[in-house]
Amino acid sequence: MAVNSSLNSKLVGKYSVSNCECIFVDIYLNGSTFIRYGTVYRPPNASYEESIEMFSVIYENVVNVNNFVLLGDFNLPDINWDNLTASTQVSREFLTTCFRIGAHQCVSFPTRLNNITDLVLCSNRNLIQDIHASAPFSTSDHDIINVYVVPHNKHKSQF
Numbered sequence: 001m002a003v004n005s006s007l008n009s010k011l012v013g014k015y016s017v018s019n020c021e022c023i024f025v026d027i028y029l030n031g032s033t034f035i036r037y038g039t040v041y042r043p044p045n046a047s048y049e050e051s052i053e054m055f056s057v058i059y060e061n062v063v064n065v066n067n068f069v070l071l072g073d074f075n076l077p078d079i080n081w082d083n084l085t086a087s088t089q090v091s092r093e094f095l096t097t098c099f100r101i102g103a104h105q106c107v108s109f110p111t112r113l114n115n116i117t118d119l120v121l122c123s124n125r126n127l128i129q130d131i132h133a134s135a136p137f138s139t140s141d142h143d144i145i146n147v148y149v150v151p152h153n154k155h156k157s158q159f
Contacts, residue, residue, distance in 0.1 A: 001025060001039045012036065013061060019043045020054040024061045029151050035127070036065045040072030051090045055097040062101050062123070069128075069149055070103065070121040077115035081105050106131050107145065120147050127151065 001023045003009045012024035021041045026034040038061060042054055062068045076094055078087040086092045098105065103121040106128050122128055127149050134144040 003027065015057045017053045017057065018050045020046055020050055022054065022057050035151055036062060036068040038070040040070060040074060042074050044075040048090050052093060055094055059097055059101055066123065067127060068123045073118050075117050077117050081116060118145055120145060
């Protein structure tokens with residue numbers, strides 16, 4: 001995660017659970033109002049236990065935060081985001097975490113092959129003005145996700 005030095009920001013935490021990684025940063029809009037941004041990587045071979053630990057880290061870092069945006073490669077292709085179902089236990093646990101934190105999943109298009117594995121989760125759909133895919137970067141087989149976040153002070157952020 002990179003944050004422009006002109007923004008008032010604070011590193012909240014950097015976590016590594018085996019091969020799973022999460023970073024959380026608060027970007028202040030004015031005074032004490034902030035959006036918590038988190039980036040997540042969960043490798044496709046992460047164990048159930050590693051995944052559950054990572055989901056707990058996510059929960060602990062956003063459960064009491066009014067405005068958050070989580071972005072990353074979760075590698076949970078079996079989740080059907082239209083009807084909120086999944087065929088594996090780890091994906092069902094992730095859906096439960098999403099429900100518990102009140103997250104809205106914003107990606108409605110495939111990001112790797114025919115699957116939605118790269119996600120944008122937010123506390124409030126009004127934070128996301130636009131989201132769309134671009135061609136993969138370099139040799140990656142994941143599409144780039146362009147997300148435009150518009151916080152209450154109307155400054156636009158691109159990721």
